[in-house]
Amino acid sequence: MKKIGVLTSGGDSPGMNAAIRSVVRKGIFEGLEVYGIYQGYSGLIAGNIKKLEVGSVGDIVQRGGTMLYSARCEEFKTVEGRQKGIEQLKKFGIEALVVIGGDGSFRGAQKLTESGFPTIGIPGTIDNDIPGTDFTIGFDTALNTVIDAIDKIRDTATSHDRTFIIEVMGRDAGDIALWSGLAGGAESILIPENPKELDEVILRVQQGHARGKKHSIIIVAEGVCTAHDVAKQLKQQAEIETRVTVLGHIQRGGTPTANDRVLASRLGAKAVELLINGEAGKMVGIQNNQIVSHDIGDILTEKHFVGKELIDLARELSI
Structure with missing residues (x-):
């Protein structure tokens, strides 16, 4: 193998640039030519x-976003679109590809591998919703951004004795909401994996008022509903x-945080090593602080879940 390519796809996440840097420099260190695919x-x-x-x-390495830019591509979901992409890779003599992104990006990577073009996936998404890895690139940075916002909002919530509802991202996963809610001391956390009845949220706020607490923070994951929906129901x-x-x-x-930069660097280097060793159709991840790899097909059929112990702990600490 002499030439490999790297691209970022789907939603951007802080740390993608660190992953690109790692793939490029590890590849060059190993004697490869590395090509960037833009958009x-x-x-x-x-x-x-x-x-x-x-x-x-x-x-x-210190910049958010992705220097290779990102885009969603419906055409690549078709056989004809993928064949066009493979022909472009062949034109440049590129023999393998590293794809940085989420599950949608991995589906494209899997299809390329099935078409005979070796591909390795690196999980880059703030949602932390990819099975087979404890953390995805960008999650830690997004989490700290949310916690910073919670801390600031709590200051004004305390000053005005108000209940604030904060809506966070995460698509269909509740990791951002759960982790930030636990770290930020939220009184209620609504996530897709453990949907609460609104009655429970109301009861928590009322119990707080009964013991003299006049302000509350409610975190809502976008996969549950909108914060405005919750506000409307609490009022009604x-x-x-x-x-x-x-x-x-x-x-x-x-x-990106130091954690995201280091994680991205480790995953990028591992992806190159796998390609050099003839591996394909794999995703690299981190579990128990060890870099691991899994078959992308297996990852796409598994279901992401948040740890029940964190759900229980958040509930216990927000009494």
Whole structure:
């Protein structure tokens, strides 16, 4: 193997640049030429490909987002679209590919492998919703962004004796909501994996008021409902006035934490090692602080779940 490619796909996440840097420099260290594919699978089909040197990835480890840009591509879901992408790879002499992204990106990687083109996936998503890895690149940074917002909102919630509802991202996973709610001392946390009845949320707020606590923080994962829906129901059912904050895409940006940078560097290097050793159709991840790999097909058929012990602990500590 002499030439490999790397692309980022789907939603961006802090630490993707660190992963790109790791793939490029590890590849060059091992004697490979490394090519960047810009704008994800869309750019692959269009042939938006450029050879990357050591200096091409200088001064990016601290930057959020992705220097290769990202895009979603419906055409790549078709056999014809994937064949166009493979032809572009062949045109540049690229023999294998590293894909950084989430489950949608991995489906594309799996299809490439099934078509005879070796591909390795690196989990890059703030949602932390990929099975086979304890953490995904970007989750830690997004988590700290949310916690910072919770701390600031609690200051004004305390000053005005108000209940605040904070909506966080995560798609169908509740990791951001659960971890940030636990770390931020939220009184109630609503996540898809453990949906609570609104009556329970109301009861918690009322119990707090009964013991003299006049402010509360409620964290809502976007996979459950909107924060505005919760606010409306609290008003209608219990006459509880609230203020709503929807953090939105601020959670995807910002300088990646040291944890995300180190994780991305470790996963990027491992992906290159797997390709050199003839592996394909695998995803690299981290479990119990050890870098591991799993078959992408297995990952895509497994279901992500959050730890029950964290759910129980959050409930116990928010009495």
